[in-house]
Amino acid sequence: MGDREIDQQLVERAQHGDKHAFGLLVAKYQRKLGRLLSRFIRNPSEVEDVVQEAFIKAYRALPSFRGESAFYTWLYRIGINTAKNYLVSEGRRPPTTTEFDSEEAEGFEDAEQLRNINTPENELMSKQVAETVNKAMDSLPEELKTAITLREIEGLSYEEIASMMNCPIGTVRSRIFRARETIAEKLRPMLGTDKDTRW
Amino acid sequence: MRALLLAVAVLVGMPGVAQAADVAQQTDALNWLNKAAAAAHQLNYSGTYIHQHGAHIETSKITHIKDESGEHEKLEALDGTPREVIRNNEEVLCFKPDNSASVVMEKRKIEKSFPALLPRQLDGIAENYRARSAELDRAAGRDCKVIVLDPKDQYRYQHKLWIDLATGLLLKAGMLNEKNEVIRQFAFTQVEIGGQIDKESLKPKIAGKKVLVPSEPAAATELQQSDLSWAVKPLPPGFTQVTVLKRMLPGKDIPVKHLVFSDGLATVSVFIEPVTAMGKPMQSVARQGAIHVYTRTVADHRITVLGEVPAITVMQIANSVSKN
Amino acid sequence: MMESRISALADGELDHEETNAILVTARDLPELQQKWNMYHLIGDSLRQTSPLSPDFNVRFAGQLAKEPTVLAPRRFLPRRTPLIALSAAASVAAVSLVAWVALQFNHESGAGSASHIVVAEASTASAPSGININGYLAAHQEYSHAAQPPRHYQHASLEKSGDGGR
Numbered sequence: 118m119g120d121r122e123i124d125q126q127l128v129e130r131a132q133h134g135d136k137h138a139f140g141l142l143v144a145k146y147q148r149k150l151g152r153l154l155s156r157f158i159r160n161p162s163e164v165e166d167v168v169q170e171a172f173i174k175a176y177r178a179l180p181s182f183r184g185e186s187a188f189y190t191w192l193y194r195i196g197i198n199t200a201k202n203y204l205v206s207e208g209r210r211p212p213t214t215t216e217f218d219s220e221e222a223e224g225f226e227d228a229e230q231l232r233n234i235n236t237p238e239n240e241l242m243s244k245q246v247a248e249t250v251n252k253a254m255d256s257l258p259e260e261l262k263t264a265i266t267l268r269e270i271e272g273l274s275y276e277e278i279a280s281m282m283n284c285p286i287g288t289v290r291s292r293i294f295r296a297r298e299t300i301a302e303k304l305r306p307m308l309g310t311d312k313d314t315r316w
Numbered sequence: 317m318r319a320l321l322l323a324v325a326v327l328v329g330m331p332g333v334a335q336a337a338d339v340a341q342q343t344d345a346l347n348w349l350n351k352a353a354a355a356a357h358q359l360n361y362s363g364t365y366i367h368q369h370g371a372h373i374e375t376s377k378i379t380h381i382k383d384e385s386g387e388h389e390k391l392e393a394l395d396g397t398p399r400e401v402i403r404n405n406e407e408v409l410c411f412k413p414d415n416s417a418s419v420v421m422e423k424r425k426i427e428k429s430f431p432a433l434l435p436r437q438l439d440g441i442a443e444n445y446r447a448r449s450a451e452l453d454r455a456a457g458r459d460c461k462v463i464v465l466d467p468k469d470q471y472r473y474q475h476k477l478w479i480d481l482a483t484g485l486l487l488k489a490g491m492l493n494e495k496n497e498v499i500r501q502f503a504f505t506q507v508e509i510g511g512q513i514d515k516e517s518l519k520p521k522i523a524g525k526k527v528l529v530p531s532e533p534a535a536a537t538e539l540q541q542s543d544l545s546w547a548v549k550p551l552p553p554g555f556t557q558v559t560v561l562k563r564m565l566p567g568k569d570i571p572v573k574h575l576v577f578s579d580g581l582a583t584v585s586v587f588i589e590p591v592t593a594m595g596k597p598m599q600s601v602a603r604q605g606a607i608h609v610y611t612r613t614v615a616d617h618r619i620t621v622l623g624e625v626p627a628i629t630v631m632q633i634a635n636s637v638s639k640n
Numbered sequence: 641m642m643e644s645r646i647s648a649l650a651d652g653e654l655d656h657e658e659t660n661a662i663l664v665t666a667r668d669l670p671e672l673q674q675k676w677n678m679y680h681l682i683g684d685s686l687r688q689t690s691p692l693s694p695d696f697n698v699r700f701a702g703q704l705a706k707e708p709t710v711l712a713p714r715r716f717l718p719r720r721t722p723l724i725a726l727s728a729a730a731s732v733a734a735v736s737l738v739a740w741v742a743l744q745f746n747h748e749s750g751a752g753s754a755s756h757i758v759v760a761e762a763s764t765a766s767a768p769s770g771i772n773i774n775g776y777l778a779a780h781q782e783y784s785h786a787a788q789p790p791r792h793y794q795h796a797s798l799e800k801s802g803d804g805g806r
Contacts, residue, residue, distance in 0.1 A: 119651075119652045119653075120651075120652045121652070122652050122656070122659075123649065123650075123651075123652035123654075123659060124652075126656070126659050126660065126663065127663070130663055131710065132710060132711075132712035133711060133712060134709050134710070134711050135663070135666075136704060136705075136707075136709060137666055137667050138663060138666070139704065140673075140701065140704065141666070141673075141676055143697075143700060143704075144673075144676055144677045144680055144697070145650075145676075145680050147692055147696060147697075147700075148680075148681075148684040148689045148690065148691060148692060149684065149689055151689075151690075151692050152689050152690070162693075165692055165693060165696055168692070168696075169696070169699065169700050169703060172700065172704075173703055173704070173707065176704065176707055176710060177707065177710070179710045179712060180710060180711075180712040239691075239692075239693045239694070242691070242694065243690045243691055246681070246685055246690075246691055247685055247688070247690070250682060250685040250686065254686070265686075266686070268651060268683075269682070269683040269686045269687065270686055270687060274651075274653070275648075275651065275653045290644050290647070290648050290653065291644055293644075293647055293651070294643065294644035294647040294648070297647055297678070297679050297682055300682050301675075301678045301679075301682065304678065304681075304682070305678075
């Protein structure tokens with residue numbers, strides 16, 4: 118399976134009336150899209166408005182998405198266009214073409230350029246999330262930490278991880294699950310009640 | 317009448333049929349089904365009906381005459397590609413315009429079609445469905461007796477039939493799934509029953525030079541059970557084998573085995589053929605309106621099962637197929 | 641193993657059927673949404689992708705609710721074209737992919753009794769692969785008492801060679 122397949126299934130469900138499925142895609146990609154657009158829009162609260170608009174545009178354009186590209190690639194283009202139009206409508210000059218259209222811009226990990234897309238009010242919360250997650254990671258048993266790192270940071274599939282860690286796929290799945298649950302346990306009190314689906 | 321007596325015998329012999337009133341009701345309902353089965357063949361009628369299958373709706377016109385030389389009938393497509401099917405007793409000719417202003421004529425096998433949907437033998441129905449009357453209703457502007465056939469288990473669908481009070485002709489027929497959704501229905505929107513109908517009206521109307529095409533090669537041949545190296549058991553309750561054939565299907569070079577099962581009302585076909593390099597045998601179920609189809613592979617053969625039955629029925633039948 | 645399902649789902653590591661089985665009932669599983677959100681938040685955090693403001697989701701949900709529900713037209717169904725292409729079709733198999741709904745089966749635990757099989761409808765509109773249904777249907781309709789299939793299934797035998805079908 119993999120990322121592309123789960124996205125494809127969610128897209129197909131959304132295309133046939135399942136709004137909830139689209140919601141899952143939004144939950145998955147909101148931050149990534151936010152980070153992308155914050156390269157072009159300085160004001161954090163404006164970024165969120167444009168992110169929202171981009172998702173709505175994507176939702177409306179769903180019938181025309183045929184799965185020729187990955188969902189995020191398609192979403193990314195819609196996001197860029199939405200940001201462009203926003204800047205133009207605000208009377209601001211959009212950044213140079215190369216910066217906008219470069220597909221690499223999306224994957225560009227500039228360590229020192231950690232775009233802060235938070236309003237001051239959220240900055241604290243955001244810092245706390247990062248700290249909590251890092252601390253929890255440090256406390257994880259080695260094999261759980263490795264498994265989740267390979268998955269989330271290296272983007273490897275379960276099969277690839279199993280191969281690297283020399284263990285069965287089921288073990289990989291279980292380790293990643295346990296790592297997540299351990300971290301989640303530390304995060305939940307910070308984020309609010311279980312009913313709180315804000316995050 | 318014999319069919320009716322048999323059906324009643326089945327009813328009475330069944331455990332759990334407690335009340336005499338119940339039996340009487342079922343007898344009455346089956347009586348009506350009998351009447352409707354016969355009326356479709358014995359009456360003169362002409363009308364327009366819709367056929368709804370899943371999301372599709374088609375409109376057709378049917379004209380039927382019964383006289384001393386037998387049954388004569390014409391079926392016309394009122395939407396989509398023009399098409400006429402003309403039948404004289406067992407002989408069926410289908411007329412369809414070709415692209416080049418000529419008309420293709422093809423001989424076809426006789427097919428059961430609305431309003432002649434009901435079988436003459438009712439025992440299967442009595443065994444697998446509970447027949448009852450519902451409130452009188454109207455269809456095509458005429459008062460109808462409504463008969464409901466409730467499935468006795470989840471292997472078949474519910475049927476609802478509107479039968480003309482005056483003549484016994486089936487005017488409307490619906491098939492409902494377990495969620496009470498109508499998955500298929502036929503309904504006359506207007507009909508004239510009885511009286512004289514001019515035989516001229518049964519002649520083909522499609523303009524163009526008529527070209528007779530040879531029908532599908534090799535009519536199906538019936539197989540003996542002993543020739544068949546396959547077994548299908550156990551069958552879901554109520555289903556029995558109707559026939560086994562060897563036949564050619566369009567687009568295939570090798571004959572396939574075609575087994576037909578029925579519960580008296582619903583029919584399921586099982587096709588068995590060797591897997592070719594081209595086919596991608598995949599275990600899966602699909603549905604189009606009222607028809608479910610399921611395929612699986614057994615011993616290098618593709619098994620395809622389809623019928624107007626719920627998904628579990630085609631699945632279970634397919635899973636019961638084994639090579640001897 | 642069951643517990644880790646949502647985690648595996650988020651990684652796209654469940655097979656097609658299992659994924660569908662969960663997604664079909666997703667609306668009734670608040671836990672699914674919560675865990676899904678949480679796991680993705682954790683992943684993003686590890687990749688140093690900061691969260692958005694806490695009320696983003698609530699605001700967005702409000703916007704999405706106002707949107708008319710998208711229902712993509714069934715791609716494979718050209719209007720008013722018969723299921724069986726009677727003229728030279730590029731591929732009869734493609735035409736026969738019309739609007740078949742793939743079903744998924746959830747076998748609930750139980751002694752294999754048919755009553756425990758629950759059929760869930762998947763959203764994909766594709767036929768069982770490799771099958772041209774029409775020939776089977778035409779053969780079936782000869783025997784089906786109550787089966788008169790729609791006209792566009794009929795006359796499969798009118799498909800002649802040279803049209804790519806054979």
